[in-house]
Amino acid sequence: MLNAVEFQAKIQNGLIQIPDEYKQELGEGDDIKVIVLVRKKSFPKKDIIDELTENPVQVNGVLSRE
Numbered sequence: 001m002l003n004a005v006e007f008q009a010k011i012q013n014g015l016i017q018i019p020d021e022y023k024q025e026l027g028e029g030d031d032i033k034v035i036v037l038v039r040k041k042s043f044p045k046k047d048i049i050d051e052l053t054e055n056p057v058q059v060n061g062v063l064s065r066e
Helices: 049-056
Strands: none
Touching: none
């Protein structure tokens, strides 16, 4: 039978610290299943205007202001 324990932690030197309140439940040598959910920093999506501003399309001989 699996019991769920949920907490937030930061990775330090490749290790995840278990909070003190869970150390009794999670004994040394216990078999556990670990699921890691990572909160990624999100950046606003670029729209077509942003893409074209950064990477203008070069068109020769088709468009002219003259």
